[in-house]
Amino acid sequence: MNEHKTQNTGENKGTDTPNTPAPQGAGAPHARGGGDRRARRVRRPRVRSEFDNKILGIRRVTRVVAGGRRFSFSVTMVIGNGAGQVGVGIGKASDTALAIEKATRDAKKHLITVPLTDDLSIPHEVRAKYDAAQVLLIPTPGKGFKAGSAVRTVLELAGVKHVTAKILSRSKNHLNNARATVVALKKLKPALKRTDDSAKKKSETKNVSK
Structure with missing residues (x-):
């Protein structure tokens, strides 16, 4: 009787095995896809902006309202590509x-183009x-860069390499000095390049007149 019972139980176990869940081994896929999520997390390389930037100043501003005081921050920024474009925001x-x-964003809206010479x-x-x-800019080809304060920052980011800059006023406001520099750069007119043919024509006319 005992043997017959054990045989029956063995047969029952054999019939029940197809319904039992398969064991999750090392090679079996995870139900929740934890490994797949890790594989999907790929860091994208940051795209470098074409403009360099420098902060001229950060001020904390306090405004008194009916409910009390509200604090905010004011940032002055200069951006430039080092090749003739610069802006203050x-x-x-x-x-x-x-x-x-x-x-x-404000500096990008106010970008200007500076007519640089061949020697920068x-x-x-x-x-x-x-x-x-009030600022004064003097070209100094081949003699280097002499400037200070916010004027230097604007000129450097614009790509000017040989210039002498002077602040003629007593203003120590970085924003005003930077904007005065931008106004000065706006006034610049591209240098007229004489071609070899025009130079020859002028020399020929001088010889004929003699």
């Missing part, structure tokens, strides 16, 4: 990172004023 927000982002100087001397700030 301002961004205001309750968060510093957001203010920097707004300042960068400016075509001629120029003077400009913005509010209380």
